[in-house]
Amino acid sequence: MSQPLLDAIVESAEGNATLRIRPASASDVEILSIYFTSLSTTSRNKRFMGARADFAMIAAECVAKTSNPGHFTLLAEIRHEGQGTIIGETRYAYDAAARHGDFAISVADGFQRQGVGLQMMTAMERHASDLGHEMIAAETARVNAEMRGLAKKAGFEDTGLGDWQSVHLAKRLSR
Ligand SMILES: CC(C)(COP(=O)(O)OP(=O)(O)OC[C@H]1O[C@@H](n2cnc3c(N)ncnc32)[C@H](O)[C@@H]1OP(=O)(O)O)[C@@H](O)C(=O)NCCC(=O)NCCS
Numbered sequence: 001m002s003q004p005l006l007d008a009i010v011e012s013a014e015g016n017a018t019l020r021i022r023p024a025s026a027s028d029v030e031i032l033s034i035y036f037t038s039l040s041t042t043s044r045n046k047r048f049m050g051a052r053a054d055f056a057m058i059a060a061e062c063v064a065k066t067s068n069p070g071h072f073t074l075l076a077e078i079r080h081e082g083q084g085t086i087i088g089e090t091r092y093a094y095d096a097a098a099r100h101g102d103f104a105i106s107v108a109d110g111f112q113r114q115g116v117g118l119q120m121m122t123a124m125e126r127h128a129s130d131l132g133h134e135m136i137a138a139e140t141a142r143v144n145a146e147m148r149g150l151a152k153k154a155g156f157e158d159t160g161l162g163d164w165q166s167v168h169l170a171k172r173l174s175r
Helices: 026-038 041-048 055-067 116-130 145-153
Strands: 008-013 015-025 071-081 084-094 100-107 135-141 166-172
Touching: 015 116, 026 055, 026 071, 026 084, 041 100, 071 116, 084 116, 100 116, 116 135, 116 145, 135 145, 145 166
Parallel strands: 100 135
Antiparallel strands: 008 015, 015 071, 071 084, 084 100, 135 166
């Protein structure tokens, strides 16, 4: 799984840049760690549903399970003068007992609201569906309007199983 899954155009400080959504590999640990560190505190806390500081370890975990096809991390990367910069990531893990995939996602603050999140979700769903997975679930804070809006736009529905703090979302994948 090393082919780019999707190419698109986003606006960057240097003008329009080519966005590539591709699977993460072992060589991405450092740039992924830099990406997590560069997120605003607010975005980072939302991504991890709480404060975390061990980003090198988290980045290593994201790519460690790439040998397990039910676990994958997709990266959204822009390239400028031959240099790649990560501007988004989504981590997916299949729960065989629950028979659904779970995911978490983030987009760099300066690139939010340009459709990057939705494109990563689409690429993730397509890949999960290709693996034969039929359902994707996610949990987010009730106050996370961005994630709830993104999930709704991607076709996820509130399962009603959340509580006053969190919302549980799910989507059945079509094959
Ligand atoms: C949630 C997140 C990944 C969305 O990424 P994004 O690239 O900005 O999302 P998109 O541009 O693809 O937006 C798709 C849709 O999501 C909804 N959305 C996105 N940002 C929103 C916001 N701030 N408020 C309300 N709805 C929002 C909208 O419906 C939007 O469609 P529109 O722009 O046509 O109205 C991003 O806000 C983020 O990284 N947040 C911090 C981390 C986080 O909360 N992760 C979720 C928990 S794992």
